[in-house]
Amino acid sequence: MKKRVMAMALASAMVLSMTAPATAADEGQEIAGGKDVSLTLWLTPSWKGVFSGDEPDADYDSFFKEAAKRYNEMHPNVTINVEVIAGDSRDEKLNVAESTDTLPDIVYEGAFTMSSYYHKGSIVALDDIISEDDKADIADGIWENCQVEGATFIFPFAHMPGTLIYNADMFKTAGLDDYIKGEYEIATWSPDELREILTALRDCEELGGVYPMSLFCMNNQADTWNLTYLRMFGNTFFDETGHLCVNEENGVKALQYILDLSADGLTVPGAESLTSNDCNAMFQNQQIAVSFTNSTLYTNLQTDMSNGTVEPFDARLANIPGDPEPHSFTYVSGFMAMNTGDEDRIAASKDFIQYVCTDEELVLASKNTLPVRTSVTEQVKDEMPLLEAYNANAQYIFNFSNNMPGYNELRNVLFPELQAALIGQKTAQEALDDYVEKGNQVIDEGRANSVVYNQ
Missing domain, CATH: 3.40.190.10 (Periplasmic binding protein-like II)
Structure with missing residues (x-):
């Protein structure tokens, strides 16, 4: 019964993703109608610092806490709690969260590690927050790592x-x-x-x-x-x-x-x-x-x-x-909105994801791995001497997971x-x-x- 309900919810989310023109924030509306919303964001360790590992007290959650802080300043009714979890316990924690209806609202993770969860209906599609400019700025091969059956479940941020x-x-x-x-x-x-x-x-x-x-x-x-x-x-x-x-x-x-x-x-x-x-x-x-x-x-x-x-x-x-x-x-990493069943939390999660993945300053943090956006690559190429070698190496890249x-x-x-x-x-x-x-x-x-x- 639970799987059937999740399937119906996912189907509805996919239809909305393909038809809805914009998020509430884009239209100048209050997130979640102005109600207080508390979100939880999970990530496994990736890079340290906001924009650089040389920053004082740089840690794996620094960027995400900074993004949450900036978002909260624009939307005081939305609080985002950031938690770093170990990569080798990610699946166990997510499986327990699924079975106890305690999923986090947002996950930042590699696309291949999460494919099972959007097949289960635990992740909602994000096509309604992805613009044509986003699609043009990120290579098709990156998007392919984030999609199944024409629906996009991960907003790509960086790749490794x-x-x-x-x-x-x-x-x-x-x-x-x-x-x-x-x-x-x-x-x-x-x-x-x-x-x-x-x-x-x-x-x-x-x-x-x-x-x-x-x-x-x-x-x-x-x-x-x-x-x-x-x-x-x-x-x-x-x-x-x-x-x-x-x-x-x-x-x-x-x-x-x-x-x-x-x-x-x-x-x-x-x-x-x-x-x-x-x-x-x-x-x-x-x-x-x-x-x-x-x-x-x-x-x-x-x-x-x-x-x-x-x-x-x-x-x-x-x-x-x-x-x-x-x-x-390459590991394509990005943000996912989890299917918590709470419309206000899902809406706020998607709006936060759109903000982080399109803000002109925050997207520069993707240089800590490799940017997925062509526009960011152009801005940071002088800071990344290996970028040319990585780009030349792209001819040898294969999709190792088949998004199955x-x-x-x-x-x-x-x-x-x-x-x-x-x-x-x-x-x-x-x-x-x-x-x-x-x-x-x-x-x-x-x-x-x-x-x-x-x-």
């Missing part, structure tokens, strides 16, 4: 390309100068070259105690890098029907490549019990030479090195290797299979066969239960 990161000082020590690219370039290596690099790092006596490369699969956090490794030899991951096909020969070859790196001591040991946070900390402490990063993590690292939190070293970027070409992806229902559940199917392969309980073929079998069940169930596909 994912790459590898390497310690260029260690490369020089190991005699790997030829593989080092410029400070503001993204290196491209083939899978064979990556193995050569890792072997030289492992065998360098001066780097004793340093692990060549990070690897982790204790949980689903930062699993996009593992998904990308499995595409290393050309596997598409999903077939033309939207089902998993990573157990094909080229997918199995990719997993075997990773297993061989681990067996040969070219990755950090015990990946089955390590998290991405563990490996990121080890890279920052110069215990790992090659690891993972995205534009926000990289910016935060540079800030931490400049303020003395992390001992400075020469950190540079590289693509995830592939044959015949490298791979890259059940994607969060699908993530939870993969890492146990990777663990089983790493500890020798399953072969690469067996692990991927089991993943595909279980994963396709998740995909089919997700489609059957999606209120977007089954209105």
